[in-house]
Amino acid sequence: MTDVLNPAVHHGHDDAHDEHHGPTGILKWLTTTDHKVIGLSYTITAVLMLVIGGLFAEIIRFQLATPDGHLVSLAQYNELFTMHGSVMIYLFAGPFAFGGLPNIIVPIQIGAPDMAFPRLNALSYWLYLTGSITMLSGFFTSGGAANFGWVAYAPLSNAVNSPGAGADLWIGGLLLTGFSAIFTGVNLCATIFYLRAPGMTLFRMPVFTWNLLVTAILILLAFPVLTAGLIMLYCDRHFGTHIFSVQGGGVPVLWQNIFWFWGHPEVYILALPFFGIVTEVIPVFSRKPVFGYKGMIFATMTIAALSLGVWAHHMFTTGTVLLPFFSFMSLLIAVPTGIKIFNWIGTMWRGQIWFSTAMLMAIGFVVTFLIGGLTGIYLASPPLDFFTHDTYFVVAHFHSVVMALVLAGMAGLYYWGPKITGYILHEGLGKIQFWFLFIGTQVFTLPMYLLGLYGMPRRMAVYPHNPEWQHLNEIATLGAIMIGISTIVFVINVGYSWKKFPAGDNPWDGHTLEWFTTSPPPHHNFYRLPQIRSERPTWDYNHPEHKALEHGKHEESHA
Amino acid sequence: MKQVSRILILLGIFFLAMAIVYWFWSKESGGSIMIFAGSLLCFMPGSYYGWWAKRMAPHPQDSKTGTSEEGAGVVATFPGTSIWPFTLGMAAFFVVLSLVFGIWLLIPGLGLAVWALLGGTAEGRRGGNH
Amino acid sequence: MDTPALPPQGAANRPRGWRRYRRFVALPLAALALSGCTLPTFGVSKGATTSSASVFHLWQWFSLAAAIIGAFTVVLIVWAVLRYRRKGEAIPEQTQYHLPLELIYTIVPLLIVIGLFAASMVVENKEVANPTNNVQVNVNAFQWGWKFSYPGSDVVVIGETTQDPVMVIPVNTNIHVILTSTDVVHGFYVKAFNFSRFALPGVTNDFTLRPTQTGTYFGQCTQLCGLYHSLMFFKVRVVSQSDYQSWLAAHKNVALYNASTKITDQQLSTLVATKYTGTTGEH
Numbered sequence: 001m002t003d004v005l006n007p008a009v010h011h012g013h014d015d016a017h018d019e020h021h022g023p024t025g026i027l028k029w030l031t032t033t034d035h036k037v038i039g040l041s042y043t044i045t046a047v048l049m050l051v052i053g054g055l056f057a058e059i060i061r062f063q064l065a066t067p068d069g070h071l072v073s074l075a076q077y078n079e080l081f082t083m084h085g086s087v088m089i090y091l092f093a094g095p096f097a098f099g100g101l102p103n104i105i106v107p108i109q110i111g112a113p114d115m116a117f118p119r120l121n122a123l124s125y126w127l128y129l130t131g132s133i134t135m136l137s138g139f140f141t142s143g144g145a146a147n148f149g150w151v152a153y154a155p156l157s158n159a160v161n162s163p164g165a166g167a168d169l170w171i172g173g174l175l176l177t178g179f180s181a182i183f184t185g186v187n188l189c190a191t192i193f194y195l196r197a198p199g200m201t202l203f204r205m206p207v208f209t210w211n212l213l214v215t216a217i218l219i220l221l222a223f224p225v226l227t228a229g230l231i232m233l234y235c236d237r238h239f240g241t242h243i244f245s246v247q248g249g250g251v252p253v254l255w256q257n258i259f260w261f262w263g264h265p266e267v268y269i270l271a272l273p274f275f276g277i278v279t280e281v282i283p284v285f286s287r288k289p290v291f292g293y294k295g296m297i298f299a300t301m302t303i304a305a306l307s308l309g310v311w312a313h314h315m316f317t318t319g320t321v322l323l324p325f326f327s328f329m330s331l332l333i334a335v336p337t338g339i340k341i342f343n344w345i346g347t348m349w350r351g352q353i354w355f356s357t358a359m360l361m362a363i364g365f366v367v368t369f370l371i372g373g374l375t376g377i378y379l380a381s382p383p384l385d386f387f388t389h390d391t392y393f394v395v396a397h398f399h400s401v402v403m404a405l406v407l408a409g410m411a412g413l414y415y416w417g418p419k420i421t422g423y424i425l426h427e428g429l430g431k432i433q434f435w436f437l438f439i440g441t442q443v444f445t446l447p448m449y450l451l452g453l454y455g456m457p458r459r460m461a462v463y464p465h466n467p468e469w470q471h472l473n474e475i476a477t478l479g480a481i482m483i484g485i486s487t488i489v490f491v492i493n494v495g496y497s498w499k500k501f502p503a504g505d506n507p508w509d510g511h512t513l514e515w516f517t518t519s520p521p522p523h524h525n526f527y528r529l530p531q532i533r534s535e536r537p538t539w540d541y542n543h544p545e546h547k548a549l550e551h552g553k554h555e556e557s558h559a
Numbered sequence: 560m561k562q563v564s565r566i567l568i569l570l571g572i573f574f575l576a577m578a579i580v581y582w583f584w585s586k587e588s589g590g591s592i593m594i595f596a597g598s599l600l601c602f603m604p605g606s607y608y609g610w611w612a613k614r615m616a617p618h619p620q621d622s623k624t625g626t627s628e629e630g631a632g633v634v635a636t637f638p639g640t641s642i643w644p645f646t647l648g649m650a651a652f653f654v655v656l657s658l659v660f661g662i663w664l665l666i667p668g669l670g671l672a673v674w675a676l677l678g679g680t681a682e683g684r685r686g687g688n689h
Numbered sequence: 690m691d692t693p694a695l696p697p698q699g700a701a702n703r704p705r706g707w708r709r710y711r712r713f714v715a716l717p718l719a720a721l722a723l724s725g726c727t728l729p730t731f732g733v734s735k736g737a738t739t740s741s742a743s744v745f746h747l748w749q750w751f752s753l754a755a756a757i758i759g760a761f762t763v764v765l766i767v768w769a770v771l772r773y774r775r776k777g778e779a780i781p782e783q784t785q786y787h788l789p790l791e792l793i794y795t796i797v798p799l800l801i802v803i804g805l806f807a808a809s810m811v812v813e814n815k816e817v818a819n820p821t822n823n824v825q826v827n828v829n830a831f832q833w834g835w836k837f838s839y840p841g842s843d844v845v846v847i848g849e850t851t852q853d854p855v856m857v858i859p860v861n862t863n864i865h866v867i868l869t870s871t872d873v874v875h876g877f878y879v880k881a882f883n884f885s886r887f888a889l890p891g892v893t894n895d896f897t898l899r900p901t902q903t904g905t906y907f908g909q910c911t912q913l914c915g916l917y918h919s920l921m922f923f924k925v926r927v928v929s930q931s932d933y934q935s936w937l938a939a940h941k942n943v944a945l946y947n948a949s950t951k952i953t954d955q956q957l958s959t960l961v962a963t964k965y966t967g968t969t970g971e972h
Contacts, residue, residue, distance in 0.1 A: 003613060022639070022688075024642055028640070030645045031642050031645065032640060032643065033637070033638055033639065033640060033641055036583075048917065058846045074917065074919060075916055077919075078913070078915075078916065078918075110954070112634075113634055113635075113637060114637050115584070116635070118637055118638055119638055119641050119644045119679065119683075120644070121644075122641070122644035122645070123644040123647055123648055125644075125648075126644060126645050126647075126648025126651075126652075127648055127651055129648075130648055130649070130651065130652035130655075131655075133652075134656065140617060148913065149913045153873075153874050153912070153913070154912060155872065155873045155874070155890060156873045156913065156915060161873055161915060162874070165659050165660070168658060169659055171658070172655035172656065172658050172659055173655075176651060176652065179651070181867065192606075193563050194635075195635065196618075196620035197620060197625075197627075197630065198622070198625030198626055198629050198630035199619065199620070199622065199623070199624065199625035199626065200620050200625075201562075201619075201620065201621055201622070201623055201625075202562045202563065203562075217567075217570070217601075220600065221597045221600055222600075225593060234658065236891070238658075247892035251891065252874065252889060252891060253889055253892065254589060257589045257590060258589070258593075258888075261590065261593045286773070287775075287780055287781055288781055288782075288784065289783055289785050290785075291785065291787075292785075292786050292787075292791050293785060293786070294786070295786070295791050295795075299717070301566070301570070304570075305570060305573050305574070308574060308577070308594060308597050309577045309581065311590070312590070317885055317886055318889060318892075318894075319875065319886055319887065319889075319894040319895075319896075320889070320892060321585075321587070322581075322584060322585035322587065323813060324806075324810060324813075325580075325581060325584055325585060325819075327806060327809060327810075328806050329815075331802040331803075331806050332799075332802060332804060334798060334802055335795060335798045335799050335802060338794060338798045339794060339795055339798075340792045341792070342762075342791075343761060344764050344790075345762070345766060345769055348766075348769040348770070348773060348789070349769055349773065350773060350781055350782060350784070351769075351773050352773065352774075352777075352779065352780070353769070353770065353773050353774055353775055354775045354782050363766065363770060366766060367763065369764060370759060370762055370763070371759070374755045374759050375755075375759065377751070377755065377802075377805065378748075378751055378752075378755070381697065381747065381805065381806075381808075381809035381813075382816075382860070383740075383743070383744045383747055383809055383812040383813050384744065384747060384748055384751060384809070385886055386744070386816070386883070386884050386885055386886070387733075387744065387880070387882075387883040387884050387885055389876075390885065390911035390912055391878075391884060391911065391912070407609075419645035445935070453732035453733055453966045454732075454880075455880035455907070455909075455912070457876070457878065457909055457911040458911070459913045459917045459918060459919070460919040462919050462920070463919075465907065465922060466853075479649055491614070524637070526586060529625075529627050531626065532625070533623075543780065546783055547783070548783045548785045
């Protein structure tokens with residue numbers, strides 16, 4: 001067999017230099033433009049945000065464990081759920097999804113030395129960090145943090161109903177993180193368009209990279225709309241405009257249209273990267289290629305395209321939107337999502353499944369997302385949405401979905417952690433974390449579906465007229481405690497496994513290009529590149545007699 | 560690059576169709592404008608890439624038989640370490656804080672921004688720090 | 690190697706792919722049909738209006754579809770997880786795709802979704818219809834209470850938070866509700882009607898309900914509207930048509946719970962503190 005290794009592409013300077021010169025310590029961190037360091041900073045900051053948002057959640061759940069909780073006041077409760085949602089969506093899930101793991105992994109997966117615009121990449125991180133600080137600093141103002149829900153509906157978010165710096169800090173924080181996201185979207189697109197290695201055609205890219213490409217396009221389509229809306233809101237609050245207020249000829253519901261035009265693509269911006277993680281983990285731990293690679297990409301693009309046309313399903317109860325259009329488009333999104341779920345199952349089918357922590361988390365994701373996705377179908381039907389909207393049924397639906405994303409995120413950390421750090425996390429502790437997280441998620445969400453059907457609205461600090469809801473609330477709180485425990489186990493695992501179990505280049509017999517290089521990768525990622533002739537270049541290199549079947553099930557091609 | 564162009568143009572056509580259907584069915588101007596703008600945002604880079612794909616030398620990354628030798632040589636310029644992203648980030652931070660805590664914060668904000676843009680541009684022209 | 694791989698032993702006559710699982714789907718469906726078509730409630734009830742009953746039935750059919758699809762998919766996952774556990778180091782067949790199967794699980798969900806859409810539109814059209822023979826009630830939502838006024842009768846009921854203002858309406862009559870808000874967005878939600886609608890400032894929303902059962906039903910604001918959002922309660926009391934007429938006559942020109950001078954924040958806090966103490970409150 002001929003040697004398929006070729007010298008790596010050369011770069012514009014001498015690699016050896018950076019090992020010995022350049023800034024050290026904190027100055028090194030402040031001046032880095034290396035996508036691996038930036039991505040790791042994003043990941044650590046995002047996980048910190050997850051913990052902060054989680055703390056808010058635990059307080060909320062303890063307040064709700066009794067019908068007339070006095071743990072927090074009514075005003076504090078409004079701040080808590082506003083900041084819980086805001087921190088989790090804007091400061092954890094988004095940055096983790098498109099700034100954390102993708103920043104590190106996408107360039108390596110396509111054989112690039114770095115992102116296309118490394119300094120812009122670094123700027124993205126600093127905007128994210130300062131945006132997070134800005135938003136959270138609302139707690140330290142006299143009026144408290146923002147308290148109008150993570151969606152900030154007008155007129156509740158105007159200067160009359162929400163005076164105080166907390167609201168403006170919330171807006172300001174989102175302006176910063178919004179630009180952070182837009183710049184990351186630009187970087188991802190440019191990197192994927194221009195910096196792929198030779199032979200890495202678009203349809204040989206890993207599904208994770210594909211999903212990030214589609215996510216980046218969605219970011220560029222959607223985030224500017226949010227930024228514009230935020231600026232309009234700020235103007236209404238401070239410059240005397242009347243865009244969203246009735247007095248002065250404005251239209252309050254316009255805010256909802258603008259917000260959700262961003263807001264719905266946003267949830268797919270959050271979800272697609274996690275779908276991508278799972279689509280990397282499941283094939284590797286089933287020792288088979290992705291089932292239906294082209295179908296997966298088609299499904300991803302369909303989801304993204306449809307997602308721009310469903311925003312008003314969050315507004316069915318306003319009485320001002322075209323119900324049939326949005327209902328039909330929303331129901332349609334179930335089809336490509338179903339394709340993805342069946343493709344994941346098809347990947348496992350007749351495989352040799354290895355239940356590592358990453359794989360357990362990925363399977364947990366599929367089951368949990370199935371539940372969340374199915375309940376989403378109810379919400380796409382206006383008559384069914386009319387009585388579940390703004391109840392705990394919706395809260396349960398989206399928590400099923402986002403907890404599924406957390407499971408997928410954990411799968412990504414366990415799977416790629418060794419590649420990034422060079423060390424494997426302890427598998428036993430990982431499995432304990434998995435069971436607490438997976439079972440905790442179901443114990444947390446399933447009672448909330450029932451609570452919503454029994455009539456419990458969301459954003460309630462107390463429920464004094466309905467003590468019969470207490471029992472289910474207690475169970476949900478128990479689930480939240482289990483999720484909290486799983487997070488503690490994760491932190492313990494990180495500490496316990498610190499620099500203990502060296503990983504080697506390819507501990508999982510991974511398929512894609514990042515498993516060809518060292519763990520962690522060198523400066524500019526590769527000493528050598530293999531020949532790229534499929535979407536699994538490392539697998540092809542390591543298992544040339546088991547290349548993917550090109551022409552159907554019964555023909556095998558050989559080198 | 561041609562594939563990228565095709566994908567973007569297809570998305571643009573889909574959004575245009577969606578905008579037309581939505582407009583004639585709902586007569587709601589806000590959403591119609593937003594979807595239509597989305598289609599323009601796809602046509603713009605899509606048509607540019609289509610135009611450029613015909614004029615550029617084919618990249619080895621777009622070829623199914625591309626080899627490392629074909630891609631050998633300088634990939635791109637990567638700037639190495641740089642203080643300017645952090646500086647520009649701090650500038651943006653101050654500008655946003657000025658929205659909340661007073662217009663005087665625009666002095667450090669815009670000041671840092673100008674410094675970062677000048678410094679960063681100069682650094683880019685030098686080829687970066689290695 | 691040119692000879693195609695043999696199928697697994699004994700598998701030649703077994704149906705492939707999804708067809709194997711037909712029997713798992715057919716059995717529960719058959720059981721259901723045989724049980725006389727009483728579907729489980731899946732957590733919702735028929736409610737107290739004509740449209741709430743239609744919504745309830747729609748909910749049941751959606752839930753049946755979700756239960757079947759969900760169970761089918763979970764069975765597939767559990768089966769794969771148990772049956773295809775790693776046994777040794779052998780590398781399995783590297784199947785990449787199966788176009789007919791992929792087309793099936795694209796088209797079948799598409800057909801299901803179209804069916805769900807059609808069913809939803811039938812019920813939705815009933816809910817958004819506004820027949821002309823009706824009794825009209827104006828509902829105005831404000832921070833943090835409700836005002837019910839009956840045009841043509843000069844009756845106004847108004848109350849804040851735990852005062853639980855009551856909207857009295859006659860049974861077996863079309864009730865045309867005009868819903869407005871004077872300040873921020875509120876949500877008019879009555880669980881027993883399987884329905885809610887936003888009260889938007891600057892927008893006049895309207896809908897028609899036809900109650901079928903007398904009784905008192907709880908309502909609450911569902912859209913975050915500020916500090917006392919959790920306590921923005923109201924009740925709907927459905928009475929016989931004659932009782933309704935007497936109630937209207939008795940309360941003509943009397944604004945109940947006069948709130949022409951809006952109560953102060955301090956009074957509101959006291960009201961809230963004394964009214965809810967963690968026990969059941971009025972029922």
